[in-house]
Amino acid sequence: MxxxxxxxxxxxxxxxxxxxxxxxxxxxxxxxxxxxxxxxxxxxxxxxxxxxxxxxxxxxxxxxxxxxxxxxxxxxxxxxxxxxxxxxxxxxxxxxxxxxxxxxxxxxxxxxxxxxxxxxxxxxxxxxxxxxxxxxxxxxxxxxxxxxxHKNTNINEYKNCCLFLNKAIQEIGDKVKKHELSFNDAHKNIVELTNLNNPHQYVNxxxxxxxxxxxxxxxxxxxxxxxxxxxxxxxxxxxxxxxxxxxxSSTLRSFDKGIMKKNGEIRTLSIEDYFQYVDTNPNYNDIKNAVRHQKGKRLLTTKNYCLDELVVKKQKKEYIEDSFVHLFIKSGSVVVSGPDGDVNLQRGASCFIPFCIKNYTLIPQTRTSTVLKTHILF
The missing domain is CATH 2.60.120.10 (Jelly Rolls)
Known part of the structure; x- marks a missing residue:
């Protein structure tokens, strides 16, 4: 077992x-x-x-x-x-x-x-x-x-900017591969192109x-x-x-900041797909609607995971709910105690708590310790 x-x-x-x-x-x-x-x-x-x-x-x-x-x-x-x-x-x-x-x-x-x-x-x-x-x-x-x-972005202009830059940077990379252009000169050209077209103007x-x-x-x-x-x-x-x-299989890219390897290779982008799936609703793109603020110990709740911030000043018992638990020590030092053993965690350390434990005890080793707890609620 x-x-x-x-x-x-x-x-x-x-x-x-x-x-x-x-x-x-x-x-x-x-x-x-x-x-x-x-x-x-x-x-x-x-x-x-x-x-x-x-x-x-x-x-x-x-x-x-x-x-x-x-x-x-x-x-x-x-x-x-x-x-x-x-x-x-x-x-x-x-x-x-x-x-x-x-x-x-x-x-x-x-x-x-x-x-x-x-x-x-x-x-x-x-x-x-x-x-x-x-x-x-x-x-x-x-x-x-x-x-x-950005709320004033013309989506077609943004897409054309990304397509143009990708094509131009590919052509510069091809010249580097053929030894027709040095890497340093290629980098200069890419910086000038990027600054001139400024894709950052289209985003917040x-x-x-x-x-x-x-x-x-x-x-x-x-x-x-x-x-x-x-x-x-x-x-x-x-x-x-x-x-x-x-x-x-999950990250669609429209612009890679002009990054090019010494041999002229550049990353393959997914510009067409990026613009197919990007949501252009101005409210959805407003960061105010995505910022999360702490309520009690809960920092964040999503359908896939939850994040809590526990301030540990004295010994406290925590209970397993629907899933395993992951703990990360953000500050201080904590002993995490279970039925069959303990771990002493310093700042920056993590531990995994299996679902079968049901409950565990946090014992602070400093006056105040802060622990990030990640788990899943169903």
């Missing part, structure tokens, strides 16, 4: 030399990553590796996890996927197992500069090619994003504050992360909660 205890998660650190940093490794107090650019830490997904023991060797494995280039390279060892395959009802809960047949959530702790103009489709638009990808962002620091179409640009929470789970919404090296040197520090769907 599965042990009825919380399991500490070994973070899966993804190295991103072009846009990562050392915020994540510093926040977590890890022994790795200080000299590497870490872009993401996978806090929860089906392949999350679990610490079965709380001995010193296991602790060192947590403090010095291997750096990865791709989250799909699942390391040997006990994973949530392995446990759920053997004990699906005990690990996930009957409702989760019946609906998803797997661990459905992906939680990422991210440090990122800008990314592409993106869209995830609505659930009603799901098809063989594209799948919806509900997601929500919780900012740990000030950030810069685009969200929704927002500076957001630490603690900002936005829900994109409805789909059909344009979005991106932006960068400003002078005012936001850290980039965007985001705690992302989402349904785990492969990027290739």
């Amino acid at each position: 599965i042990q009825k205890k919380p399991y500490q998660i070994i973070p899966k650190l993804i190295e991103q030399p072009t846009w990562g940093g050392n915020y994540i490794s510093t926040f977590k107090g890890l022994g790795v990553g200080s000299d590497k650019k870490i872009g993401q830490s996978y806090e929860l997904f089906g392949g999350s590796k679990l610490l079965l023991n709380t001995d010193q060797a296991s602790f060192e494995l947590y403090k010095n996890p291997p750096l990865e280039k791709d989250r799909y390279d699942i390391a040997d060892g006990t994973t949530i996927y392995a446990l759920a395959s053997k004990y699906p009802l005990e690990v996930l809960g009957r409702a989760t197992q019946n609906k998803f047949k797997r661990m459905p959530l992906l939680i990422k702790f991210t440090q990122s500069l800008g990314n592409s103009f993106q869209l995830h489709i609505k659930e009603k638009d799901a098809n063989i090619r594209w799948k919806p990808k509900p997601e929500s962002w919780y900012f740990f620091e000030d950030g810069l994003i685009t969200f929704g179409l 640009n927002h500076r957001v504050k630490k603690g900002f929470l936005v829900d994109l789970s409805g789909g059909g919404l344009h979005h991106s992360w932006e960068e400003d090296a002078k005012s936001l040197p850290l980039g965007n520090i985001v705690y992302e909660v989402q349904i785990d769907v492969d990027d290739n």
Whole structure:
């Protein structure tokens, strides 16, 4: 039988030399990553590796996890996927197992500069090619994003701008491949083209504050992360909660910020599909309708997941409702105690609590600790 205890998660650190940093490794107090650019830490997904023991060797494995280039390279060892395959009802809960047949959530702790103009489709638009990808962002620091179409946007002009830029950048890339143009000159040309056509004029640009929470789970919404090296040197520090769907089947891109590899290769975009599925309703594109504010302990409720923020000043008992629970220590230090064992979690650490535990106890190790709790309500 599965042990009825919380399991500490070994973070899966993804190295991103072009846009990562050392915020994540510093926040977590890890022994790795200080000299590497870490872009993401996978806090929860089906392949999350679990610490079965709380001995010193296991602790060192947590403090010095291997750096990865791709989250799909699942390391040997006990994973949530392995446990759920053997004990699906005990690990996930009957409702989760019946609906998803797997661990459905992906939680990422991210440090990122800008990314592409993106869209995830609505659930009603799901098809063989594209799948919806509900997601929500919780900012740990000030950030810069685009969200929704500008209310005065002419959608045909925006589409033509994206098509023109994509074609022009492809032609520049072809010249680099043929050695007719240096990479540096190509980059200059791309910057000039982008500045001249300015696709940002068609979308809403927002500076957001630490603690900002936005829900994109409805789909059909344009979005991106932006960068400003002078005012936001850290980039965007985001705690992302989402349904785990492969990027290739869920992310539609209209503009990739002119990114080109040294060999002239550029990303293939999905411009026609992006404009087929983007919702142009001005109210739907107003960020005020997607911002979420804390009510009691609840930060966010969607049909696919809930996010709570627990302030722990004294020992408190928490109860499992409809699904497993994931905990992330945002500040302080907490012992999470279950019937068959405990874990002592420092800031930046995560643990997975199987459905079969039913209840667990949070015991603060500092005067005040803050815990992010993710679960599913049916």
